[in-house]
Amino acid sequence: MEETRSLNFIEEFIEEDIANGKHGGRVHTRFPPEPNGYLHIGHAKAICLNFEIAKKYGGKTNLRFDDTNPATEETEYVNAIKADIRWLGYDWEDREYYASDYFGQLYEYALDLVRKGLAYVDDSTAEEIAVQKGTPAEPGKESPYRSRSVEENVDLFTRMKDGEFPDGSRVLRVKVDLASPNMHMRDPVIYRIKRQHHHRTGDTWCIYPMYDFAHGQSDSIEGITHSLCSLEFIHHRPLYDWFISQLGIFPSRQIEFARMNVTYMITSKRRLMQLVNEGLVTGWDDARMPTISGLRRRGYPAAAIRTFCDKVGIAKRDNWIEIELLESCVRNELNQTALRRMAVLDPIKLVISNYPQGQTELLPSENNPEDETSGHRDMPFSREIYIEREDFMIDPPKKYFRLSPGATVRLKSAYIITCERAVVNESTGEMEEIICTYYPDSKSGSDTSGIKAKGTLHWVNAPTAVKGEIRMYDRLFTTENPLAEGVDFLSKVNLESLKVLNNVVLEPALAEARVGEGFQFLRQGYFTLDRDSTPEHLVFNQTVSLKEGWTNKE
RNA sequence: UGACCCAUGGUGUAAUGGUAACACUCCGGUUUUUGGUACCGUCAUUCAAGGUUCGAGUCCUUGUGGGUCAACCA
Numbered sequence: 001m002e003e004t005r006s007l008n009f010i011e012e013f014i015e016e017d018i019a020n021g022k023h024g025g026r027v028h029t030r031f032p033p034e035p036n037g038y039l040h041i042g043h044a045k046a047i048c049l050n051f052e053i054a055k056k057y058g059g060k061t062n063l064r065f066d067d068t069n070p071a072t073e074e075t076e077y078v079n080a081i082k083a084d085i086r087w088l089g090y091d092w093e094d095r096e097y098y099a100s101d102y103f104g105q106l107y108e109y110a111l112d113l114v115r116k117g118l119a120y121v122d123d124s125t126a127e128e129i130a131v132q133k134g135t136p137a138e139p140g141k142e143s144p145y146r147s148r149s150v151e152e153n154v155d156l157f158t159r160m161k162d163g164e165f166p167d168g169s170r171v172l173r174v175k176v177d178l179a180s181p182n183m184h185m186r187d188p189v190i191y192r193i194k195r196q197h198h199h200r201t202g203d204t205w206c207i208y209p210m211y212d213f214a215h216g217q218s219d220s221i222e223g224i225t226h227s228l229c230s231l232e233f234i235h236h237r238p239l240y241d242w243f244i245s246q247l248g249i250f251p252s253r254q255i256e257f258a259r260m261n262v263t264y265m266i267t268s269k270r271r272l273m274q275l276v277n278e279g280l281v282t283g284w285d286d287a288r289m290p291t292i293s294g295l296r297r298r299g300y301p302a303a304a305i306r307t308f309c310d311k312v313g314i315a316k317r318d319n320w321i322e323i324e325l326l327e328s329c330v331r332n333e334l335n336q337t338a339l340r341r342m343a344v345l346d347p348i349k350l351v352i353s354n355y356p357q358g359q360t361e362l363l364p365s366e367n368n369p370e371d372e373t374s375g376h377r378d379m380p381f382s383r384e385i386y387i388e389r390e391d392f393m394i395d396p397p398k399k400y401f402r403l404s405p406g407a408t409v410r411l412k413s414a415y416i417i418t419c420e421r422a423v424v425n426e427s428t429g430e431m432e433e434i435i436c437t438y439y440p441d442s443k444s445g446s447d448t449s450g451i452k453a454k455g456t457l458h459w460v461n462a463p464t465a466v467k468g469e470i471r472m473y474d475r476l477f478t479t480e481n482p483l484a485e486g487v488d489f490l491s492k493v494n495l496e497s498l499k500v501l502n503n504v505v506l507e508p509a510l511a512e513a514r515v516g517e518g519f520q521f522l523r524q525g526y527f528t529l530d531r532d533s534t535p536e537h538l539v540f541n542q543t544v545s546l547k548e549g550w551t552n553k554e
Numbered sequence: 555u556g557a558c559c560c561a562u563g564g565u566g567u568a569a570u571g572g573u574a575a576c577a578c579u580c581c582g583g584u585u586u587u588u589g590g591u592a593c594c595g596u597c598a599u600u601c602a603a604g605g606u607u608c609g610a611g612u613c614c615u616u617g618u619g620g621g622u623c624a625a626c627c628a
Contacts, residue, residue: 137556181557183624192626211628313567325578523588549589
């Protein structure tokens with residue numbers, strides 16, 4: 001049975017190109033990050049799209065760093081970006097490229113345009129050029145330097161490259177169409193003078209190409225057949241095509257799709273950096289951040305992110321993806337793969353008064369009911385255990401299936417117990433422990449008691465409990481769209497998005513957890529061991545809660 | 555008030571001229587030694603108005619609404 005999936009509009013274009021025999025049916029895409037920040041969930045969509053579409057059509061995907069602005073780009077980001085893409089599960093093999101690899105070629109292309117009389121050196125200031133460009137409603141005006149001779153332009157551009165002029169004093173512009181309703185066609189700047197140390201080319205160059213002159217040509221040089229980018233570049237496409245045609249180089253095709261918005265998230269590198277700099281999060285990989293590194297630390301599996309990027313779809317309309325879809329993908333993945341463990345987040349002691357003093361038995365408990373091959377582990381059980389404080393109520397509401405005086409529940413993988421009473425500290429009024437009795441013949445797996453218990457509780461054996469810390473997370477923002485107009489997004493940061501629980505007790509098997517490993521803590525949610533952990537102090541991040549079926553709405 | 559892009563349930567994506575599908579969310583139910591999972595059910599006549607057609611979510615026109623574009627950023 002093959003599931004027939006409809007094509008998205010990009011796949012339709014590609015299949016059309018293949019059917020027409022374009023490029024011999026070859027498909028080659030690229031992911032072109034600028035190494036000036038960390039990758040986020042929005043980049044994940046682009047990464048998945050480019051790699052998956054190439055895979056689907058038997059093609060390849062290049063990784064290309066778009067490093068044409070040395071003022072903001074750093075090697076640190078290059079390394080982080082590569083690690084994130086690999087973690088997501090994609091491999092660019094030996095095709096790791098940099099736009100800066102092409103600086104020489106790009107310079108030759110520019111010289112070619114100058115010689116063809118299609119580019120000129122402009123001495124105008126940035127402000128003057130902005131004025132010359134006009135407005136969307138009025139056409140632009142010619143720069144006084146537009147009519148320089150080819151010889152003079154060749155001379156001046158060469159000297160720009162040779163470092164004879166100060167930064168910002170001149171630019172190279174291309175002669176396209178000053179009357180075009182498309183602002184990008186009004187003689188765009190393609191080279192600027194900028195004495196900045198470049199992370200790869202060092203001080204070799206003092207002129208750097210602009211995006212429009214670097215991106216498309218890089219695609220072309222690499223033989224990229226389909227250059228997928230976000231909608232805001234749609235106005236650049238005529239220029240993209242113009243360069244290809246004037247230069248007579250390999251015709252890559254740019255196709256634009258809508259980037260996604262995810263509720264309660266932002267995907268602006270600048271604003272993400274603000275969160276870091278203002279100390280509202282602990283870093284780029286804070287588990288609340290929408291960065292790939294943040295999601296990873298939070299415990300979101302790469303497979304879940306890939307599924308999410310697939311389910312989100314590809315189209316051209318503005319869209320708001322509900323964060324619930326992402327969480328659903330995460331739960332679905334973790335439900336299949338995460339080992340079940342027990343942890344009590346807010347413990348209260350429970351004493352089984354008729355259980356033999358000093359006795360301990362090992363009770364087997366399944367590692368994952370969704371995966372028969374996952375086996376089981378043995379959980380120690382004795383007279384004193386911990387249960388969740390919220391699993392006991394002196395005076396319960398009608399449909400409370402948990403413990404209360406006289407109530408009977410099952411301890412998961414152990415025995416059925418009945419609550420006798422609660423011990424309250426007379427001076428503080430605080431509940432100190434719960435006294436219960438158990439039914440020896442109700443042991444899990446060999447229950448002959450015939451007793452029915454409505455609720456099942458998770459628990460941790462007291463003498464062997466491992467203490468730990470759990471970081472509980474909530475959405476980073478208080479509104480679905482923190483960038484909605486009228487307010488500063490920083491005022492929408494949820495100041496209660498992190499709650500640290502320091503009094504957690506964990507079952508002993510958890511001492512063997514590895515950093516990044518995901519578990520389901522029964523009845524609580526999914527958690528992953530944080531890198532802040534030490535053998536003496538385990539720290540778990542809450543990845544996502546379990547879906548809540550019942551809530552105590554009095 | 556220039557040009558370009560877009561318009562299908564609460565959200566996202568499908569339906570490629572033949573009578574609106576799938577997923578998430580929400581709400582209700584069945585099963586359950588996780589109030590999880592699984593399973594079942596409820597929730598839209600497609601922005602508006604004209605037109606073409608036997609037939610329009612799909613094609614055409616005009617509106618309306620939303621978005622994008624005027625960095626020596628990418």
